[in-house]
Amino acid sequence: MNDLTSALVSALPDGRVITDPDVADSYARDRTFVPPGRPLGVVLARSRDDVVATLRWASEHRVPVVPRGAGTGLAGGATAVDGCVVLSLARMTAIRELVPQDEIAVVEPGVITADLDRAAREHGLMYAPDPSSYEISTIGGNLATNAGGLRCVKYGVTRDSVLGLEVVLADGRVLTTGRRTMKGVTGYDLTGLFVGSEGTLGVITAATLRLRRAPREVATIAAEFTSLRDAAAAVSAIIAAGCQPSLLELMDRTTLQAIDDWKNIGLEPSTRAMLIAQAEGSAEEMAALCETASFVATSSTPEEAAELIGIRRLAYQAKERLGQCLVEDVCVPRSALPEMITTIEEVAARHGVMIATVAHAGDGNLHPVFVFDRGLAEPPEEVWAAADEVFRAALDLGGTLTGEHGVGVLKKRWLDLETGPVVAELHRGIKQVFDPLNILNPGKAI
Numbered sequence: 339m340n341d342l343t344s345a346l347v348s349a350l351p352d353g354r355v356i357t358d359p360d361v362a363d364s365y366a367r368d369r370t371f372v373p374p375g376r377p378l379g380v381v382l383a384r385s386r387d388d389v390v391a392t393l394r395w396a397s398e399h400r401v402p403v404v405p406r407g408a409g410t411g412l413a414g415g416a417t418a419v420d421g422c423v424v425l426s427l428a429r430m431t432a433i434r435e436l437v438p439q440d441e442i443a444v445v446e447p448g449v450i451t452a453d454l455d456r457a458a459r460e461h462g463l464m465y466a467p468d469p470s471s472y473e474i475s476t477i478g479g480n481l482a483t484n485a486g487g488l489r490c491v492k493y494g495v496t497r498d499s500v501l502g503l504e505v506v507l508a509d510g511r512v513l514t515t516g517r518r519t520m521k522g523v524t525g526y527d528l529t530g531l532f533v534g535s536e537g538t539l540g541v542i543t544a545a546t547l548r549l550r551r552a553p554r555e556v557a558t559i560a561a562e563f564t565s566l567r568d569a570a571a572a573v574s575a576i577i578a579a580g581c582q583p584s585l586l587e588l589m590d591r592t593t594l595q596a597i598d599d600w601k602n603i604g605l606e607p608s609t610r611a612m613l614i615a616q617a618e619g620s621a622e623e624m625a626a627l628c629e630t631a632s633f634v635a636t637s638s639t640p641e642e643a644a645e646l647i648g649i650r651r652l653a654y655q656a657k658e659r660l661g662q663c664l665v666e667d668v669c670v671p672r673s674a675l676p677e678m679i680t681t682i683e684e685v686a687a688r689h690g691v692m693i694a695t696v697a698h699a700g701d702g703n704l705h706p707v708f709v710f711d712r713g714l715a716e717p718p719e720e721v722w723a724a725a726d727e728v729f730r731a732a733l734d735l736g737g738t739l740t741g742e743h744g745v746g747v748l749k750k751r752w753l754d755l756e757t758g759p760v761v762a763e764l765h766r767g768i769k770q771v772f773d774p775l776n777i778l779n780p781g782k783a784i
């Protein structure tokens with residue numbers, strides 16, 4: 339241990355700091371192939387005071403700090419940089435308050451997303467944002483990436499469920515933003531600014547979150563199509579008809595095949611795409627709008643519905659079995675979904691690249707997953723070329739580079755295409771105000 343790490347160890351209670359390089363390295367990656375730097379050490383924070391002490395020490399010694407939840411991120415946001423300290427919030431797991439009459443919860447950042455949802459359901463409530471990773475991701479990571487999920491088509495993304503935050507700034511000062519009320523407009527919306535800031539502006543140590551009434555009755559359908567474009571057109575029709583689905587997910591043939599090879603779901607040879615849709619009340623109108631489907635199944639029990647949605651939640655792990663994955667995250671206006679889908683298929687064929695697509699289709703949010711050889715350290719040139727075309731097509735359709743995963747490091751080279759120079763300058767100015775020494779997650783997001 340050198341003087342720097344000794345000073346960190348003395349600033350914190352016993353057992354908080356890992357300096358063993360092999361153990362520290364195991365906290366250096368997220369779920370991407372992005373090669374991590376070597377951290378000086380890892381802090382396993384258990385309280386806000388641990389975070390304050392770490393950031394004061396880091397400011398004093400100008401050491402970069404990489405905040406980390408569960409490391410399930412898909413943009414390289416939580417990957418270590420050389421000589422940093424990884425600040426893990428995963429052990430701050432208290433649900434401090436759950437107040438059913440106000441429909442709010444106050445939680446620490448390391449709470450697993452699904453654990454909060456389960457706690458809320460004991461009171462007839464739910465925590466709506468449910469990324470597919472909700473059994474493994476943390477609330478802190480969800481907040482820092484403004485995560486989306488399956489239910490977001492009805493209830494909005496993480497930002498729509500946040501009322502207030504407790505944040506530690508780079509110099510160790512603590513602030514609270516927002517409120518416990520359903521409304522409130524005092525001052526600038528700093529809560530909204532921290533949500534989605536990918537650990538570059540402050541470290542979130544608590545959040546006041548909005549809960550919703552859990553629906554009493556939901557109806558779920560699964561529709562199979564012999565053409566991906568037809569499935570995308572059915573999504574556009576469902577949205578245009580004002581059906582208000584509470585979940586509307588799409589999977590292409592490559593994804594379904596990967597799931598079938600793994601879990602044997604009885605996939606028909608002619609099926610090219612599947613839509614899974616859910617509505618509170620009846621799903622009849624949505625089923626009728628899937629008029630080009632070759633088969634529509636309606637679940638008659640909650641168990642059957644959970645099974646159908648479970649198939650969708652397996653998609654990412656199934657694709658990881660095919661090779662290394664570059665997971666993209668473009669989002670387009672929902673009427674443009676069929677055109678975007680067609681472009682992705684055409685780009686895959688022209689570059690000879692395997693792209694397996696799943697989509698939070700009700701939001702127009704597509705995850706084209708570019709699969710490449712496990713033996714390669716980085717995606718090969720043709721994958722980057724195909725991804726470049728997909729990004730540009732999404733922007734041309736009025737879309738965005740990232741609907742929910744964040745920019746991290748993987749999307750930085752395309753950022754200017756979407757934001758332009760004035761926004762880039764403002765981003766840098768905001769970063770300077772919050773983190774003048776540039777120690778918080780440097781090199782990420784902006």
Ligand SMILES: Cc1cc2nc3c(=O)[nH]c(=O)nc-3n(C[C@H](O)[C@H](O)[C@H](O)COP(=O)(O)OP(=O)(O)OC[C@H]3O[C@@H](n4cnc5c(N)ncnc54)[C@H](O)[C@@H]3O)c2cc1C
Pocket residue numbers: 368369404405406407408409410411412415416427447468469470471474475476477478479480481482483484485486487488536537538540541542543654655742743779782
């Ligand atoms: C199988 C699978 C499915 C997925 N499905 C979805 C999905 O449906 N929707 C979706 O949005 N994402 C999805 N993801 C991506 C990922 O799970 C989300 O981005 C999630 O929000 C990350 O949470 P985490 O706790 O793992 O954060 P990490 O990966 O540890 O960190 C993510 C970012 O947040 C920052 N951060 C973490 N905690 C804090 C904190 N307390 N304060 C400040 N900054 C912090 C990190 O520095 C980093 O920039 C999926 C990933 C996997 C592996």
